[in-house]
Amino acid sequence: MTSRIxxxxxxxxxxxxxxxxxxxxxxxxxKVGAATAVNPDTNGTPPGGIARRVVIGQEVVHNEQVATGxxxxxxxxxxxxxxxxxxxxxxxxxxxFVFDPSTSAGRLAMSTTQGxxxxxxxxxxxxxxxxxxxTPSGTLGIRGGVFLLSLGAxxxxxxxxxxxxxxxxTPTCQGCVPQLITHPGFWVxxxxxGSPASSPAPAPAGLVAGLYNVLGGQGNTTxxxxxxxxxxxxxxxxxxxxxxxxxxxxxxxxxxxxxxxTPPPNFNPATIQxxxxxxxxxxxxxxxxxxxxxxxxxxxxxx
Amino acid sequence: MLGxxxxxxxxxxxxxxxxxxxxxxxxAALATQKNxxxxxxxxxxxxxxxxxxxxxxxxxxGDNEAAISALERLLLFNPNxxxxxxxxxxxxxxxxxxxxxxxxxxxxxxPAAPADVQAAANLYLAxxxxxxxxxxxxxxxxxxxxxxxxxxxxxxSTLIQTAVANQLLSSEFSRQAGANAFATxxxxxxxxxxxxxxxxxxxGAVGFADHYFQKSAFDLDLAEVTVGPRLRYPxxxxxxxxxxxxxPYAIVNEVGLGEHQYFFTAGAGxxxxxxxxxxxxxxxxxxxRNKNFTAxxxxxxxxxxxxxxxxxxxxxxxPITPNSFLIGEFDFLNQSAHFTYFSNNTYAISAxxxxxxxxxxxxxxxxxxxxxxxxxxxxxxxxPDPCCxxxxxxxxxxxxxxxxxxxxFGVTQNFPVTPNISIVLQVERDIVSSNLPIYGxxxxxxxxxxxxxx
Numbered sequence: 001m002t003s004r005i006x007x008x009x010x011x012x013x014x015x016x017x018x019x020x021x022x023x024x025x026x027x028x029x030x031k032v033g034a035a036t037a038v039n040p041d042t043n044g045t046p047p048g049g050i051a052r053r054v055v056i057g058q059e060v061v062h063n064e065q066v067a068t069g070x071x072x073x074x075x076x077x078x079x080x081x082x083x084x085x086x087x088x089x090x091x092x093x094x095x096x097f098v099f100d101p102s103t104s105a106g107r108l109a110m111s112t113t114q115g116x117x118x119x120x121x122x123x124x125x126x127x128x129x130x131x132x133x134x135t136p137s138g139t140l141g142i143r144g145g146v147f148l149l150s151l152g153a154x155x156x157x158x159x160x161x162x163x164x165x166x167x168x169x170t171p172t173c174q175g176c177v178p179q180l181i182t183h184p185g186f187w188v189x190x191x192x193x194g195s196p197a198s199s200p201a202p203a204p205a206g207l208v209a210g211l212y213n214v215l216g217g218q219g220n221t222t223x224x225x226x227x228x229x230x231x232x233x234x235x236x237x238x239x240x241x242x243x244x245x246x247x248x249x250x251x252x253x254x255x256x257x258x259x260x261x262t263p264p265p266n267f268n269p270a271t272i273q274x275x276x277x278x279x280x281x282x283x284x285x286x287x288x289x290x291x292x293x294x295x296x297x298x299x300x301x302x303x
Numbered sequence: 304m305l306g307x308x309x310x311x312x313x314x315x316x317x318x319x320x321x322x323x324x325x326x327x328x329x330x331a332a333l334a335t336q337k338n339x340x341x342x343x344x345x346x347x348x349x350x351x352x353x354x355x356x357x358x359x360x361x362x363x364x365g366d367n368e369a370a371i372s373a374l375e376r377l378l379l380f381n382p383n384x385x386x387x388x389x390x391x392x393x394x395x396x397x398x399x400x401x402x403x404x405x406x407x408x409x410x411x412x413x414p415a416a417p418a419d420v421q422a423a424a425n426l427y428l429a430x431x432x433x434x435x436x437x438x439x440x441x442x443x444x445x446x447x448x449x450x451x452x453x454x455x456x457x458x459x460s461t462l463i464q465t466a467v468a469n470q471l472l473s474s475e476f477s478r479q480a481g482a483n484a485f486a487t488x489x490x491x492x493x494x495x496x497x498x499x500x501x502x503x504x505x506x507g508a509v510g511f512a513d514h515y516f517q518k519s520a521f522d523l524d525l526a527e528v529t530v531g532p533r534l535r536y537p538x539x540x541x542x543x544x545x546x547x548x549x550x551p552y553a554i555v556n557e558v559g560l561g562e563h564q565y566f567f568t569a570g571a572g573x574x575x576x577x578x579x580x581x582x583x584x585x586x587x588x589x590x591x592r593n594k595n596f597t598a599x600x601x602x603x604x605x606x607x608x609x610x611x612x613x614x615x616x617x618x619x620x621x622p623i624t625p626n627s628f629l630i631g632e633f634d635f636l637n638q639s640a641h642f643t644y645f646s647n648n649t650y651a652i653s654a655x656x657x658x659x660x661x662x663x664x665x666x667x668x669x670x671x672x673x674x675x676x677x678x679x680x681x682x683x684x685x686x687p688d689p690c691c692x693x694x695x696x697x698x699x700x701x702x703x704x705x706x707x708x709x710x711x712f713g714v715t716q717n718f719p720v721t722p723n724i725s726i727v728l729q730v731e732r733d734i735v736s737s738n739l740p741i742y743g744x745x746x747x748x749x750x751x752x753x754x755x756x757x
Contacts, residue, residue, distance in 0.1 A: 075372075075376050081369055184400045229380055237351075238355070240389075244390055272525070273521075279744075282602050
């Protein structure tokens with residue numbers, strides 16, 4: 001083989017490798033979801049790009065930083081069908097998103113520096129350690145559920161598990177103990193960076209409702225919808241029949257989330273005598289007359 | 304036996320029929336439809352038709368989180384959408400997220416909301432109050448009358464034939480048919496201690512009383528109470544184990560027979576429960592009971608039953624179809640009695656198939672339930688029983704260790720009258736055979752009475 005052929009083969013090999021490898025820009029611009037509701041004063045900054053105003057339907061890409069102002073709100077719908085609602089004065093970056101629809105496996109890593117957020121799980125959160133949210137004071141990991149986070153400008157974390165197998169809260173301070181919330185409605189807080197996490201406890205009264213108010217719609221804004229829904233349209237959607245109208249289905253689902261509570265089984269009156277040993281108890285009363293043989297039959301044709 | 308086979312086929316037929324009536328049809332088709340709607344929603348998030356359809360399909364699939372995502376977006380489009388508040392409250396209620404549900408439902412129950420929305424919201428708020436209550440209570444009361452072809456649980460003949468001699472029983476203790484009036488009930492009270500794992504204190508009570516119309520010596524009264532903490536382990540780290548719990552408990556009871564005290568018990572138990580592989584409920588229990596019997600003129604030997612019971616139970620329950628389940632149980636009981644010929648080791652296996660189905664008469668329109676059950680018990684006693692000379696040599700008097708076998712078959716039929724009240728009809732046959740003939744008997748029982756559940 002001549003040196004010329006070797007060089008030529010190396011050249012084509014490098015060319016092929018370059019063609020097969022994803023360009024850094026292409027990876028960075030990978031779509032992770034879309035902004036499905038946006039109240040103005042919401043901006044997105046793609047990696048290496050400049051800040052742009054986010055509008056409804058706009059793609060959210062890998063490593064994009066989303067920031068809201070005082071009246072800004074947005075909902076990001078991820079490709080795994082999970083969603084994140086971001087309240088006013090918040091900032092969030094999608095650091096990593098990998099999702100394989102064929103296996104529902106992958107990971108979602110996000111980070112935030114402040115704001116109120118609500119994450120509602122999709123396919124990825126069904127897997128352990130697949131969804132994480134990093135804050136300056138600690139990292140949250142959700143398994144199979146819904147959580148609320150309030151992150152103050154001073155780094156104070158208030159994390160509430162609303163549904164799911166567990167929400168882990170791992171403080172950034174060295175040697176601090178991670179906490180795991182498993183009870184819906186329980187909460188953990190971290191006072192700030194370097195502080196430990198509190199033990200899980202019932203969320204303070206009003207905390208959940210207060211955070212929902214921050215994340216709900218504002219006044220007469222329509223979050224980018226030109227034809228916002230009406231109560232009449234909602235009533236005709238068929239949803240009330242499936243949900244609130246199906247009280248039996250709702251009750252059964254709710255009961256399934258509670259620990260099993262089985263009333264005592266029926267006491268069977270037909271078996272109690274055997275259970276209580278009556279045959280033994282009365283046995284000494286049984287044999288009151290003992291005969292060696294049954295009396296012989298009277299002789300036929302006796303005198 | 305043919306009757307049992309027909310009953311089993313009947314129940315299986317009902318169960319199979321119910322499976323075919325699955326209201327949501329093919330879940331795979333719905334999942335495909337949901338994914339198509341999701342892509343459409345991603346491209347056109349403000350499209351209300353698609354959003355409603357996505358939420359609807361998700362809810363039917365039981366993917367309440369997906370439905371929540373869709374409806375919470377609608378609230379960003381219109382913050383005054385009280386019907387969305389109501390349905391979101393219901394979705395969080397279904398997830399057992401009562402605090403979030405409450406925050407939505409309270410908005411839907413506001414005076415400005417339409418009357419039907421307010422009513423529905425208030426209904427669900429009341430349900431949350433009931434389910435979110437740290438105190439839970441459930442139980443039943445059943446009373447009625449029972450006929451037994453052998454109420455004295457005695458052999459069919461007063462003449463007992465043994466190897467060397469025949470024994471004549473007192474007619475007082477030979478088989479007699481009879482009927483009684485009975486009342487029984489059970490209750491379980493649980494108080495949630497407020498821990499994250501939902502540990503609780505549980506108090507259980509069972510009561511029973513009957514009165515025979517023909518023979519008051521067989522009247523029974525029983526009251527038993529168990530108390531203990533239920534410690535739950537929601538995160539054992541074993542993937543196929545859910546709702547694991549451990550409950551140590553104390554047991555006390557008092558039993559009366561005829562006009563006299565029969566025995567009283569003090570004991571303790573340890574129960575482990577879990578749901579395995581999603582739907583197999585398991586209960587593993589051990590109980591120690593110290594029983595103290597008292598004698599009575601018509602049962603002088605019953606004091607010899609005084610002693611200790613060691614009981615181990617493994618019970619399993621698994622749904623077979625959406626409206627039926629199978630129960631299996633294995634018990635081992637070691638009874639150590641003052642009279643060693645009453646001491647025994649008993650092994651029992653039992654199975655029951657429970658099915659509910661639509662009211663075939665269409666009158667009450669509440670589901671009927673049928674339970675078919677059977678069990679087999681073997682009891683091996685420790686010492687020769689002085690009751691009976693079983694020697695084959697007329698010159699020698701000797702007894703034998705008792706060995707009993709017990710078959711039990713039955714059907715329990717529930718006819719509901721209201722959601723909480725039903726009429727119970729139970730038919731049961733007990734066949735006990737023993738190497739000591741005075742312990743063998745066969746009894747058929749028919750029981751009828753109303754049952755109230757709460």
